[in-house]
Amino acid sequence: ADEMKLINDGEVRFLTNPIYPPMEFIDPKTGVITGFDVDLGTAIAEKMGKEALWVTTSFAQLQSSLATGRGDVIISGMSDNPKRQESMDFVDYVKSGPVFIVAEGQSSSFKSNADVCGKKVAGSRSSSFGADVVKWSSEYCEAKGLGAITFNGVQDSNAARLGLKQGRYDVVVQGIETIAYQIQSEPGVYHIVDKPILDTDVFGIGVKKDNPALRDAIADSLSELIENGTYAELLKKWGLVHNAVKTVQINGVK
Amino acid sequence: MSVIISAEQINKHFDDLHVLKDVSLDVHEGEVICIIGPSGSGKSTFLRCINQLEVTTDGIIRVMGEIVGYREDGDKLHRLSDRKIAAQRSRVGMVFQRFNLFPHKTVLENILEGPVFVQKRNKEQVKKEALEILKKVGLSNKANSYPNSLSGGQQQRVAIARTLAMKPDAILFDEPTSALDPELVGEVLAVMKELANSGMTMIVVTHEIGFCREVADKVVFMESGEIVAVESPENMLTNPTHARLKEFVSAVL
Amino acid sequence: MSVIISAEQINKHFDDLHVLKDVSLDVHEGEVICIIGPSGSGKSTFLRCINQLEVTTDGIIRVMGEIVGYREDGDKLHRLSDRKIAAQRSRVGMVFQRFNLFPHKTVLENILEGPVFVQKRNKEQVKKEALEILKKVGLSNKANSYPNSLSGGQQQRVAIARTLAMKPDAILFDEPTSALDPELVGEVLAVMKELANSGMTMIVVTHEIGFCREVADKVVFMESGEIVAVESPENMLTNPTHARLKEFVSAVL
Amino acid sequence: MIKPKIQYTRVEPSNYGQKITAVLLIMVLIYICMSFWKGQIEWQYVSENLFTPTVLSGVWSMIIMTFLAMALGIILGVMAAVARMSDNRVLQSVSIFYVWLFRGTPALLQLLLWFNLALIFPHLSLFGLVEVRTVDVMTPFVAALLGLGVQQGAYTSEVVRAGILSIDKGQLEAAQSIGMTKFEAMVRIILPQAMRVIIPPIGNETIGMVKLTSLASVIQYSELLRSVEDVYYVNSRVIELLLVAAAWYMVVVTILSIGQYYVEKYFSRGWGADTAPQKQSKLTNAVAEGE
């Protein structure tokens, strides 16, 4: 088999964009990076007998940073999808799904996902939510003659929520894994409309295509963590128990 | 002859500097007054006060009997608005040492600017007059040139034409030839002589003693902000009553 | 007396404009040559060619017998490097119409710049000489002033001092007094006269006919790029051989 | 004393230095080009995306925004400069405060503040007559225009002021002496001449504005950068798409620079035949032509 390639032998360098609590973010009090991905990455590296090193970069720069060798793997709440599989392999580690939220005051008029049809929806444009929402709109709204959703791709989910507060948009779409955290930090502002519109969204740890040994080592470590309960513990710590995967898959999304 | 310009004990301070000290002067219709004196004696400042480019600190100046810059009301003087001061100013022409033509306008446009834009006179009419004036100063063929393509002497003659087109009651000249090459001085002086002969009221600050002698009705000698002597041009050279004047004239000659 | 500067049939073109036409002139040690002539006749250009601020298009100029700007090699002239040309240039001083003092340096620094920085002479020694020279031009008390705080006449005298400190073989003056107020001309001419009397070789472009008559050994009259006449200063006024010279002199006077 | 004239041939130095620099530099250039070509860049993504409708509409939005924001900036800048130089103390202070405030904060921040103005003023009303929701007025387009234009005005006012100060005081006096008020002189005599000094820096700032519009992408105004980002968020070809953007920026900037040349030429009319001994205009010329 191929040998596992690391930039520096004793360490695994994780690329991440720490703007996505609770997955990864900078703790404002300490200025240190933290979050579920950080804990999981550290645990995986430990299992492999390596040091974990964190390299931050913007979301759009993650892929090129992997290519130029700034890091060995990406772990940044990145959805596994066939397009991205062209340039890297994914070890799937958490389930996710886009969910609609509205302002608390509007909760009465948004009882189910169907109420979102025909409304203005905003979401981060660098995520896959835009495509998801448009697809959902054509399958569930337009098919039932309920009027299409207009999707606004904005800078990040923060900007989307800011627009929601001003009434610029009616609805925000974002990952189910983050909304609990938002509701906790801004109580009484947001209301979750319904269940996620997709349940096939999966986050993956990205590894360069020419490095299968590393990919497999990570997958093995993750399997062990799932078995020995560390994985479940971390999910609980960050309020993500509903997002657990049962088994580790590689490039699981087709 | 009526008094065109009269200065009555005017004073001018720049902060602590007392630049004009109780200067009084009457200029009658058709008179040519030459002002001479050393650098810094206040000659330019005096002209600038008459034309309200500077505001006097004390004393009054009248042009055609009307107090400049203020409206008289008993023993009170109310400052006039910008617009009214501008109107007063346009009645006295001014020719500057450094010409100050508008470089972005042609010679003709320079001349039309005042009469057409400020005095709102009929453009075609003014144009005819302007070409007339240009002929008088010998620059008929330069009407459409830009100032910077002209020699200094030509520029100064255009400046004179620009002033004439305003039909002023009097013209002030501030060293009109001292920025010119020696060879070009003559052509400007010639125009000024002709103007004097045609009866224009003029105050001329100059170092050209020859011109003074030939054209002036009175020669005023200023020193450190005061009018030290008023002489006839003949006496100035041959028999000046004032010692400093004598000294100055022989130094300049 | 040896020849200090000699121009041998030099020509100068600015593109199509033929500015100097076969100009030849020899200047001997201690001679004072005045160049007069109308504007645009090439007087400045001639001086600038001697000092290599312009490159002649034809003909050669020698200073102290050495061809300037080129190294002689049989019938070939090889262009010298910048550094060598600069060295040649420093042997002929130049005084400009507009003084061109370095405004960011004091009077003393202006004077030291050449000897200390270029000629690498001992600073203390040069400083002593510089103060000596300043005394000669009557500006001992201005050593630490900045040029812009001086009058034009004072600035020009500093410019002369700056040139003198280089110990040049000759000095070129390009209308040294024509940017000055009339009252200030005298002080500069006085310094130049003294310089001439002390035996300095000088070429002076000027309109000061009085100065020419008093100081010059020869008066050169230029017109449209040619040397039209070389006269003794006496003849120039009383009995000029050349008609145009006569005309010019009477116009300027 | 005419000596027999020797016919010399002049030999100019052969400029080895220049030739060697040239060869060296050309080699470096070729090396860089080759590296780009062989580097991990998939050039077909560049060529494929150069003329897609998304990218073209981004270019168009960028151009529109550049011109409108500059126009707003110039209007505000001239007003602020004239206010600063007026005799009215209040106007002076307002002008100084305006310049200080808007030069002091980054454009990005100003854009975000305008865009989120509804957080501070939920509704805007016009003399109590019409009342509208702020978010309906403050579209990405309007917010970008205000954010970029108002800031540009602060910069432009300094440029205009320098231009006005560069005009000889004699021009104002000459204008006054033919009966103009200070304000009339400013408009008819001073400003047209100041243009020659003002245009070159304004040219620079227009070029700066082209690139500044890229910031408007954060508030959803779909200019060029936003358009190529939309593409690379999908296909992850960051460098390739950025090169597409770079190519377009170069094109627009180069065209603007050429335009600037002609505008400058227009405003220097009357200075062309610079034969008269007016030292002052020669000097300002030199400053101005240092584009």
Place this chain on the structure above:
Amino acid sequence: MIKPKIQYTRVEPSNYGQKITAVLLIMVLIYICMSFWKGQIEWQYVSENLFTPTVLSGVWSMIIMTFLAMALGIILGVMAAVARMSDNRVLQSVSIFYVWLFRGTPALLQLLLWFNLALIFPHLSLFGLVEVRTVDVMTPFVAALLGLGVQQGAYTSEVVRAGILSIDKGQLEAAQSIGMTKFEAMVRIILPQAMRVIIPPIGNETIGMVKLTSLASVIQYSELLRSVEDVYYVNSRVIELLLVAAAWYMVVVTILSIGQYYVEKYFSRGWGADTAPQKQSKLTNAVAEGE
């Protein structure tokens, strides 16, 4: 002809206009301030975050980057300007190309390209002696410095060139006539004087650079904007944190402006006592003082 002198009292206009503008403007200002206060802004977030270590370290990084990038820009700018004005055609062309290329593309793009240089050059070697991985050299700090500094150099070179052109040709000639070469004259006589014209625009550009550093946040250089972003990604208080950043920017910019004033003063030494009739220096003064 002395007449009996009437003792007039002069009455200046009472300036109602000025007073009315003042009152109106102060009312508008108060209204705006009150709206900010009452708007949907939680002020305690502003005050809480103003001096947190994260924000302070962001301010510090911003200042460091501003100065280093400007220093690099000035060095490159002077070199490019001197090259542009040299007699060497090759150097001239290189300078023109450099300015065209780096003025033509947005800073953001240049930052991204430097940061991802490894895509094109995976390794850098120094004369074949040492070879290092590009990503190890091209840290966010280095990429930001190069991206900002190299672009700044292109702008600065134009400023320097304008400064050099503004110096009277007589200065060069006077320097040459005392035996300096063109290059010596440039360094000792022309550039020091050109500084007076160069400093004010450089001041502007330094202020611009302060704000430009915010772009370095995209490549993870942790300057001010990036620091406040880190905070608001967690607590969602975007406007509040942006106001924190704005406050800091204002402080830094204001301090820089004051510094600029003193630097300008230093470089105008010798022009202070402007009593001599040197029209040319008065004029350049006016241009220069139009900060």
